[in-house]
Amino acid sequence: MVIIMNPDATAAEIKSVIEVITAAGLEAKVMEGSQQKIVGVIGDKTKVADVAIDVMPGVEKSVAISKSFKLASREFHPQNSVVDVAGIKIGDGTPVVMAGPCAVESKEQLFEAADIVKAAGAQFLRGGAYKPRTSPYSFQGLEEEGLKYLAEARERTGLRVVTEVTTVEAIESVVKYADMLQVGARNMQNFGLLKEVGKCGKPVLLKRGLAATIDEWLNAAEYIMNAGNPDVVLCERGIRTYETYTRNTLDLSAVAAVKHLSHLPIIVDPSHGTGKWRMVKPMAFAAIAAGADGLMMEVHPNPAKALSDGPQSLTPENYQEVMAGIYKLSQFMKQENITSMDI
Amino acid sequence: MVIIMNPDATAAEIKSVIEVITAAGLEAKVMEGSQQKIVGVIGDKTKVADVAIDVMPGVEKSVAISKSFKLASREFHPQNSVVDVAGIKIGDGTPVVMAGPCAVESKEQLFEAADIVKAAGAQFLRGGAYKPRTSPYSFQGLEEEGLKYLAEARERTGLRVVTEVTTVEAIESVVKYADMLQVGARNMQNFGLLKEVGKCGKPVLLKRGLAATIDEWLNAAEYIMNAGNPDVVLCERGIRTYETYTRNTLDLSAVAAVKHLSHLPIIVDPSHGTGKWRMVKPMAFAAIAAGADGLMMEVHPNPAKALSDGPQSLTPENYQEVMAGIYKLSQFMKQENITSMDI
C-alpha cells in the first residue's frame, strides 16, 4: 500500500499515519518530494487490508499495490496447473470442450444433445439442472431429476458431466452425479458457496461474475483453494458493459491476463459471452488463438424450442463446424510453435 | 415482445415464427411496412420468456417490452407500500435512518457506535456479523457472537437491528436476533437465499447488486415476495462503472425510477455508494431531496481503526451534522409541499 498525503499535510499528521501502520505490525517508509509526500507500507497484505488510513487527517488517498490472492497466483505456483477431471486433463495444451444445452429439459432432449456433443468430439456434457433465472416465473430447472438424466447421459456417451450448483444444500447431490461442479457468474461472490465447494472433493469450474474484476475473480478462486480444493478452472463468460448489441462483452484479454497472474487453467464461454449463436464460431476461434484451455458452448438439438437461452445456442451443424475448426487451429498453433503466452 | 424480421424475410419464415408463438399459447400480430416486417406478440409474459425466437430463420432480433415482475410493480399495487419493522414505518413520508459500523468488531465498539447512532436520532442500528469480503484473508465477521452484541445493543438503546444474512444456514440465527434481514449486493441474485428470506417472516432490506439493472433488482424483490414475504425495502448503494474516483457510482435516479415502477420503499446508502466519508453528507441530502424513504450510513466511533470499510465511515461529528440536515430538509419539503414524485 502507498499512502498519498495532501500537499499541505503536517509533520504531525504524517507521524500519526506512521504510528497506525506500525501499530498494525507493518513497516512505513516516507518519501518526501517538493510537491508530494508519500508513505510506503511494507508487510503482509492480509494485515494491510484491515487498516483504514484514508480517513486520517492529512491523507489524500491510499493505493493498493499488491495482490490479495496467493494460492491462485503464478508467483506461488510458477508452472501451469493441469486439472484432472475424471481422467480428462484441462490445461495440458489440448483444448477441452464442454457442450450441451443451457438447461436440462427432458431425458430425450438431453440424450439427443449428448449424442451430438459426443459425435463432434467434445469431452464434457454441460446442462443445467439448477438454473439461476432473473425472474421467479421462468423455468428453474429439473433439479435432482435433471442430475439423474445427466448421469445417464454420461453412461450412454462416456462424456464427463459438468453442471451448476447454486446452493450449499445442492452440493451433495451435484457431487453425487457430476464430475465437475460449476459456480455460475451470479454466485461468483457467494462466499458461503465458494467455501463449501472448496470442501466437496471434486474439481470446480468458476465462472467470472457479471461485473467482476480479474482480481475479484482470482480472489474467488482463492476462497475455493483456501478451503482445500486446488482443482479450479476459470471460465470467462463476458462482462457487463454499456454495449447492448451483445448480451455481454466477451473479454478475451482476460485469458492473457489470467495466464500472466495465475497458474490456473481458463476456458471461454462464447455462448453466454455474446448471447448470439452467430458470434459463437468467431469467438470460439479467437479464444483458442488467445491461448484458452478450452471452450464451453451451448448446443441444442432444436434451439428455437429451447426453454432458456435459445438465441445463444448453436444448431448441431454450426457446432460441428466450430469443433472441426478449433481442433485444427489448436493443432496448427502447437505444431508451428505459435504461442500466445509470454508469462 | 416484438419480433423484428430481416428486411428480406420470406412469407414462410414469418409463418414459422407465428406458428411457434401460437404453439406457446400466445397471440401474434404482423405489421408489414415497406422497409421492415414486425411481429408483435401479445400474451402472458411468463410464457414469452421461455420461447427462443431469435434463432429462427428470417429473424433479426426480438425486443422485450413488458416487465417480468408483478407483485413488486406499481400496476399491481398503485399505492406506496409502507413496511413496518417492529413498529418503525418505512415509506410513510418520514425518512428512517439506519446507521452503525460496517462490521461488528467487539461489544465495546458496537455499544459506543449504538449510543452515537441513537443520540443523533436514528431508528435502526446496522452492523455486519457476517461479512462478505473479496479476499478470504480479510476479517469475515464475528458471526453469531456479533448477532448477540447487536441484540444487546438493541436492549441498551431501543434501536431496531438490521444486519446482513449471507447464507441460507444463517437465516435462522439472524431472524432470532435481528428485526430486519439485509440481503447484500453480492447476493442480490443468490436466488436460493432470496427464496428462503421470502419465508423467514421478517422484513427484508434488499440492496441493489453491483451491476444490477433496475429491472433485475425488482425481479429479485419479486423472488422474495413470491415466496410469501411482502415486506421488502430496496436500498440503492451505487453501481459499478468506469469511474474510479468513487468506489461505486451512486445512482440516485434509481430512487425516482423505483418510485415510478414499484410501490416498494427505497432507501439510499451513500457510504458504500461513494466509498468516501466526505461525500456522505452531500449524497445523503441529495437522496432525501430525490424522494428516498431513508438512508443507511456507516458510522464508526474511530474510523481510522475500523477493521473494514473505514474510508467510508463518518465520524460521530459528521454523522450528527448529516442527521440534523436531513430531518430539516425532509420536514421543509413536506411542509412546503415540494414533492419529487410524479408517479
Added chain:
Amino acid sequence: MVIIMNPDATAAEIKSVIEVITAAGLEAKVMEGSQQKIVGVIGDKTKVADVAIDVMPGVEKSVAISKSFKLASREFHPQNSVVDVAGIKIGDGTPVVMAGPCAVESKEQLFEAADIVKAAGAQFLRGGAYKPRTSPYSFQGLEEEGLKYLAEARERTGLRVVTEVTTVEAIESVVKYADMLQVGARNMQNFGLLKEVGKCGKPVLLKRGLAATIDEWLNAAEYIMNAGNPDVVLCERGIRTYETYTRNTLDLSAVAAVKHLSHLPIIVDPSHGTGKWRMVKPMAFAAIAAGADGLMMEVHPNPAKALSDGPQSLTPENYQEVMAGIYKLSQFMKQENITSMDI
C-alpha cells in the same frame, strides 16, 4: 508515480529503472520489503507522464498518484471561483438556471420557450443552433439562423444566452451572438476546440464526456484555462453505464467530487442525465441539495412535437414546479446553514 517491481526483480533491474527516472530529471526512492520492492518517483508530474516504465524488465506496473491538472485544482485556487456571465454570477451560492429547448427549431418556438423560461425565473436561455446528432440524417440545427433567433430572444427577455459550439469554425459566430459557449459531451476531448474556446474571450460551459472520468474532465477544463480563459463552468450530464432504464446515469457524486478537487463552479443537467422528463424534478432537487451551483434543463412549449430530445423535455407546467422547488430548497439550506460541502 510509484513503481511496483516484480517480487523477483534483480538489483540490476532496479538500477535500470532508477537510471531512467534520474535521466528524466526526476528523483527515485527505493523501498524494499520482504514481499515487494517499490520505487517512488518524485518530481514534476508533467515529465513523469512521458516516461514509459512499465515495459522495463522487472517492473510489474506503475501507479500514477498525482493530478495532472493545475489551474483547475483547488490547491492552486483554494477559494470557490465565481464566473460572471454578462452580469450573472455562477458559483456565488445562489443557483442559476439555464433552460430552453434542446434545439432551436423556429423563431416562434424559441420565443415561446424563452417567455416560459423567463416567467419562471431562469437567468439563461439555452437552445442548440448546432446539434451534434448520432445520425447524419437527423436534424442538425438551424446554425447561424438559430444563433440570430437566440440573440433576438435575449433582446426580448433579458435572458443570457448559452449555446453549443461544435466546431472551431463556428466559434466566431457563436461568440458574436451568445453570452456563454457550451462545449458538449461529445467534444469534451476535442482538444483543438478546447484550445480555441480558451482564446474566445467568453465564459465556457464544459459538459462532462459520455464516459469521461472526473480527472479527464478537469484536464479538459485545464486545456481551456491553459489557453487563457479562466471562466469555465462544469456541467454534469450523466455518464454511460450498463443501465438502460435511464438514457445515462446521472452522477451527482461528481458534484461533491468536483467541489473537493477543483474551485470551478458546477451545474447539473438532469434532462440529458436521465432522458426522461419525469425524472427531471427529483434529480433537480437532488442536485441542489448536493451543492450544485445551478441547473440546465430542457423545456419545450410542446415536447411531443420537438424535433429532438422530446422525451427529456419538461412541459411549461412541470418546469414551473421545478423552478419553485429549487429556489425554496436553496434558500432554506442557506438560511438553516445546511451545507453539503466539506472541502
Added chain:
Amino acid sequence: MVIIMNPDATAAEIKSVIEVITAAGLEAKVMEGSQQKIVGVIGDKTKVADVAIDVMPGVEKSVAISKSFKLASREFHPQNSVVDVAGIKIGDGTPVVMAGPCAVESKEQLFEAADIVKAAGAQFLRGGAYKPRTSPYSFQGLEEEGLKYLAEARERTGLRVVTEVTTVEAIESVVKYADMLQVGARNMQNFGLLKEVGKCGKPVLLKRGLAATIDEWLNAAEYIMNAGNPDVVLCERGIRTYETYTRNTLDLSAVAAVKHLSHLPIIVDPSHGTGKWRMVKPMAFAAIAAGADGLMMEVHPNPAKALSDGPQSLTPENYQEVMAGIYKLSQFMKQENITSMDI
C-alpha cells in the same frame, strides 16, 4: 419504432399518438392485447428520429427497432467492401498490418521504427504527428514536421502512411503527406471532422469511440460516407469498462458484429485495446482468428524511452514474433477453409 402504451391508456390517448405519427408521414398499426397495447410505426427511419412520442399521455416508452445507418449497412451493400489505399487492399482476405510508434518523436526514431516495421512485413507505417492527450502538459506531437518525417519514411521503405487528424484545419496537411487519415477514438463523434474527412478524397481509418456503441460507430462511418467518401475502414481499439487491469477492454466480438451489420472492413488495435505489450500477441492472434481484416500495433525501437504510450508498445523482437504468427494463422485458416463468418 414500437410504442408501448401504459396498460391503462385510454382510447383517446392512443388516438393522439396515431395522429402524431400520421402527421409525420408515417404509418401506425395498433396491436391490442389483454395486458398491453402496442402501436407499431412503419416508415422512413429518418423521419421517426425526430418525433417525440415518449412524452405523450398514455405512453410508457418507445423502442427503436431499425438501424439509422444505410450506406454503411450490409443490406445496402451485401458484399464485403475492399478499400484500396495506394495499391494496398484492405478487406480482400489477406490481413494488413499497420505498425509504428504511437507518436513521431524524431526523424531517427521514426526511421528506425519504419525499418523494423518494414522488415517484419507490414504494409503501413503508423505514427502520430498530432496527438490527442488528456493533459495539456503532455507531448502534443511534432505536427507538420512529424508529417514530413512520415512522408520521408515512406520514401525510404515503401510503406503506406496512416496518421491521425485531430482538427479540420489539419486535414489539408495530412492529406498532403499521408495515404490514409485516421480519426481517433476521442473524435469519433466530432461530426464536423467526420463531414470534412468525408470530402478529403483519401481513405479513412475510423477508430471506435471510448464508449461508443457499435450502432453509433457505424453511424459515424455513415457521416463520412454520406459526405461522399466510401473508403472507410473501422478499427476496434477497446472500450471503457469497469475493469482496470487492462487500459480498455478489447471487444473482439465487435469484429463479428460489424461483419454482420456492415460491409466495411474492420481491423483491430490490440496495443490501445489492452495497454500492455504482453497482451498484444495473444490479442493479435485472436483478432485474426475472429476474422479481422488486419491489425494496428504500436512498435517502438526502445519502448522504455517512448514519449507516449510506452507500456503498450512492442519491442522489435516481440513484433516480429507477432507478425510471423498472424500470417501463418491467416494462411492456414484460408487454406483449411476455417471461416469465422456467417453473415
